[in-house]
Amino acid sequence: MEKEKVPQDKGNLTQSNLKELVYATDENGNYTTALSTGWEPKTIALSNSIDEINERIADAKQQVENGEVSPICYYMEINKMDLTILASYVGMWKWRVKRHFKPAIFAKLSPAILQKYADTFDISVAELKNIKTA
Known part of the structure; x- marks a missing residue:
C-alpha cells in the first residue's frame, strides 16, 4: 500500500x-x-471478536451460576485463556485443570491449589469462589 x-x-x-x-x-x-x-474492515473484525469474547464470558458466568461448571471456567474466559494456557500458568496437566472445572471437584480443592488459580487470575481466593463479587 x-x-x-x-x-x-x-x-x-x-x-x-x-x-x-x-x-x-x-x-x-x-x-x-x-x-x-x-481501517474500517479491521475495526469491524476487532469489534466482532470482542463481541464474541463477551458472549463467551456471559455464557461461562451463566454456567457457573447454574452449577454446571466451576468459577475457574469464568475466570479463564475473562482472562482470555484456553485450557492449555491456564494449565501452563498454574503448572498442572490439562486433564487435571479440566477436572477442576467440575463444581464437585472444585469444592474439594485445597487452599494451596485455589491460591494457584487466584494468583494466576490476579484475584483473591474469595473472589475465585464467588463470581458475584467480580
Whole structure:
C-alpha cells in the first residue's frame, strides 16, 4: 500500500487519540512506516471478536451460576485463556485443570491449589469462589 493511501478511517484508536504504525511504500517503492487512525474492515473484525469474547464470558458466568461448571471456567474466559494456557500458568496437566472445572471437584480443592488459580487470575481466593463479587 502506498503511504498516501494508508487508511484513516474512524476506528478503535480514534477514541483515544492514538494511531497505529503500519508499513507502506513511499514514492520510490521503498518500504517505510506510516500512521493510521484505523481501517474500517479491521475495526469491524476487532469489534466482532470482542463481541464474541463477551458472549463467551456471559455464557461461562451463566454456567457457573447454574452449577454446571466451576468459577475457574469464568475466570479463564475473562482472562482470555484456553485450557492449555491456564494449565501452563498454574503448572498442572490439562486433564487435571479440566477436572477442576467440575463444581464437585472444585469444592474439594485445597487452599494451596485455589491460591494457584487466584494468583494466576490476579484475584483473591474469595473472589475465585464467588463470581458475584467480580
